[in-house]
Amino acid sequence: MSRVRTADDLRRLLATAAAEAPPMHLEPDAVIAAAQARRRRTMWRAVGTLGAAAVLVTALVLGLTGPLGELRSSTEPASVPEWDTTRDFSAVVETGLSAYDGEELHGPVPALEVTRSAGAERFTVTDTTNGEQLDGAPAQGLPGSELFAGEDYAVLLIPAPRGVDGRSTEWLFDWSALGNSGVGQTARVVDDGGQTLLVHAMAAATPVPPDAVGEVVWVVDGTIGLASGEEVQQAEVESAGERLVVWRSPGSDLVGTFQDPPSPLMASHFTRYALYRSPVRGEGAEGQVSRLWSFVVLPEGAQQVRAVLDDEVGTVVPFETVPLGPETLAYRLLDGVEVAQSDTGVWDVAWRDASGEPRHLSDLARDAG
Amino acid sequence: MGGESDEEFAGFVRDASPRLLAAAWLLTADRHSAEELVQDALERVYLRWPRLRSGQPLAYARKVMTNLHTDRWRRRRREVLVEAVPERPASERPSPPGGAGVDVVRALQQLPPRERQVVVWRYYLDQSEQRTAEELGVSPGTVKSSASRGLARMRELLSEGDESRAHSR
Known part of the structure; x- marks a missing residue:
């Protein structure tokens, strides 16, 4: 005669079988480490996941x-505008970003003053709370763009076409270069009436290498553009x-x-x-x-x-x-x-x-x- | 994530993993496959922990686990189709270790994968028909019919096991 006559019989047998399963164990730290590695691997495959x-x-x-x-x-x-170097540019940008020290978010990132004098070859970015200038360098592969390193955050300045919407832009950096140290980003559009600057900020515990800035995508009037000009x-x-x-x-x-x-x-x-x-x-x-x-x-x-x-x-x-x-x-x-x-x-x-x-x-x- | 959130997730893993592992063992009859299945599912939970922590992370983990299990048997079946390698009959598969539960685990492996999932969800994890349907991605009607067929088949398989044991004595 079968040992399974009712659903309760089956429940009892399954419970017994589970109790007799070989010893199995998962270490929470190992799960977390593997998940973090998975996140790094899949960061570039965001659409289909x-x-x-x-x-x-x-x-x-x-x-x-x-x-x-x-x-x-x-x-x-893609239309990548050239920066008009005959004019002064100055703006104070509230990034709305929280910095990241590798363990947790803290912040917010201070207001940043972004300036570029007429004739200057580069932007300057200054922390308005202490007057210190951030280190910057040209962003590799993105003509006219510059990358600045703050304390636990990075700022990317990209000359952008007029009409760009900060809500529909994305900085696609090389995640593998940052390990797990980059989390969250914000975008602000600064338009001084003549020129438009896209300001991307990212919480990053380690500095973003200038050759790892990747790409910036934006939309203007339904048309997609890339900062690289591709x-x-x-x-x-x-x-x-x-x-x-x-x-x-x-x-x-x-x-x-x-x-x-x-x-x-x-x-x-x-x-x-x-x-x-x-x-x-x-x-x-x-x-x-x-x-x-x-x-x-x-x-x-x-x-x-x-x-x-x-x-x-x-x-x-x-x-x-x-x-x-x-x-x-x-x-x-x-x-x-x-x-x-x-x-x-x-x-x-x-x-x-x-x-x-x-x-x-x-x-x-x-x-x- | 980090700090407090990771600690919270680690607590979830400690609490949830024993039962998930047991369910995965019933599904796969293989210790390593079971651990891999649950680890994969929990990794995905971790990646969504900020959103899941205040919701139903265990239900999500079970849902991911069953999707992964489904993916794996389909991949295996596809490989079989491509390579024209006949699937070994259940009787030739390595027997899982264990005591009185061995017959049950072996019998489970002879159910079609979807039926096996329904049996484990309904009769081991004690999930309602509705919840099982949600987590397995099928209709409640499919759960009801699969559970009924699964119960009948388990009755039959375990009865056969008893008879063959009786004959071998």
């Missing part, structure tokens, strides 16, 4: 998804009343998204064979997202793009396509209460190339080694 899993069929039944509206695709040269390709898509700008910079090897202002930009290191995800603006973090953009950059001419699904969980929401520079952006909007779990339902992405031949993302990734 919404975790895994399934989309409820209800979203499909309700027909909540599907592309609508006009599509726009363009390749925009070319940006972007496509605007719309689905179920939501709009999304997907942008890519081959030169900076970045990909990202932008939604209506004042939403923040999202940016990530570009991985060719990745399916990216970006939550619809205003929604929460992993596990709380109910609408999610999903996109992938495919070779030119890709058509009939679809996700290859697990047989048990997944979504049949089709991808739409639009040109993104010389390539194809395939995108879809997922919608449903379990959308945060959509990842595990997707095994692969399949499409037909310009000649009608079936292709798979996994094959490209494997061929690329």
